[in-house]
Amino acid sequence: MKNVDDLIESAAELAERGLSKGEIADELNVSRETASWLVERSGAAPQATSRSTTTTSASSPQDIHVDWSAIGRDSKRMGSIAEAMADLLAKHGEDVDLTIGIEKAGAPIATLIARELGTDLGTYTPAKHQWEEGDIEDLGGTFSRNFAGIRDRECYIVDDTITSGTTMQETIDAIRAEGGEPLACIVLADKQGVEELDGVPVYSLLQVISVGKDE
Numbered sequence: 001m002k003n004v005d006d007l008i009e010s011a012a013e014l015a016e017r018g019l020s021k022g023e024i025a026d027e028l029n030v031s032r033e034t035a036s037w038l039v040e041r042s043g044a045a046p047q048a049t050s051r052s053t054t055t056t057s058a059s060s061p062q063d064i065h066v067d068w069s070a071i072g073r074d075s076k077r078m079g080s081i082a083e084a085m086a087d088l089l090a091k092h093g094e095d096v097d098l099t100i101g102i103e104k105a106g107a108p109i110a111t112l113i114a115r116e117l118g119t120d121l122g123t124y125t126p127a128k129h130q131w132e133e134g135d136i137e138d139l140g141g142t143f144s145r146n147f148a149g150i151r152d153r154e155c156y157i158v159d160d161t162i163t164s165g166t167t168m169q170e171t172i173d174a175i176r177a178e179g180g181e182p183l184a185c186i187v188l189a190d191k192q193g194v195e196e197l198d199g200v201p202v203y204s205l206l207q208v209i210s211v212g213k214d215e
Contacts, residue, residue, distance in 0.1 A: 007065060011035065012042035022128035026104060029189075031163045032128060034063040064208050066161050066189045072105070081205070082112030085186045088203045089117065089156050092183050098148055098155035100124055100182075102171055106159035109188070113158055120148035122155070124174060126167045141174055150180035157185040162202065165194050172200055 007028060014024045025035035071077045089096075096119060101110025103125040114121040126141045143150070157171050168185055175182050182200050190204035 008038050008042045011038035015039050015042065022126075023104075025128060025163075029066045029068075029105075029161045029163070030063050031061065034061045037061050062210070063163070064191050064210055066191065066208060068160065068188055071188075072108075078108065079112055081188065082109055083116055084205060085109070085158070085188075085203075086113045086116035088205075089113070089184055089186055092156075096154045096156060096183055098122055098150070098153045098180075100155050100157050100171065100175065102126060102157065102159040102167060103144075105161075109160060110158035113156070113186070117156075119156070122148045122150065124171050126170055128167060141170060143174070143178070150175055150178035152179040154181045154183050157182050157200075158187070159185070160188050162187050162190045162192055162194050162204070165192055165197055168194075168202065169197050172198055 007030075010028060011024055014027055015021075019027065021035045021039055022032055024039060025032045028035060028038070030038070071081055096117070098121075099110050099114040099117065099119045100122045101107035101124070103123055107123045110123070111121055123144045123146075124141055125144065155175060157168065157175070159168060159171075162168055168187075172182050172185075185197065185200055185202045187202070187204045189206040189208055190202065191208045191210075193207055193209065194202045196202055
């Protein structure tokens with residue numbers, strides 16, 4: 001995708017396929033507020049009357065879109081990236097035996113990292129996948145039963161990007177609620193310059209920093 005118009009078109013296509021705004025945010029690697037703005041601009045959803053949505057519609061949100069599809073569409077490139085990410089995590093030693101991937105994009109990356117590190121694999125679906133409007137705190141995420149359980153284990157957390165840190169923090173809390181202990185988080189790109197969340201270090205291959213003056 002080359003510009004905002006491409007993003008708006010993609011948001012419309014995803015909305016028409018029935019994806020929630022939270023899922024669209026995940027697919028396009030943007031914040032929930034940006035996803036809502038893109039969907040409204042596309043005309044794929046009726047203009048909402050809530051205060052939060054009206055504010056989003058009035059002016060474009062400040063966000064950065066990260067397109068890593070050139071990596072994601074090629075298994076060899078994905079493997080190389082996963083190797084680099086695993087190398088960043090390896091400093092925590094060999095006792096960690098579980099890697100948790102945040103659905104959707106974090107799961108395939110976590111699969112390759114788990115293979116590199118020789119750990120079991122788990123996945124977590126965050127609350128934002130159910131989000132349309134309103135408070136996300138009223139929603140909840142889930143761990144897939146098709147993969148490894150937490151069972152009081154130390155683990156790593158993997159995702160593709162950090163936009164605000166909310167999803168990563170939610171995953172940390174969910175793991176601790178299951179009795180597990182996250183030792184480190186890793187992402188491809190960090191849009192906020194997050195070094196740690198609730199005592200858990202956050203690593204990234206790229207940090208994306210917006211330089212400019214607020215309008």
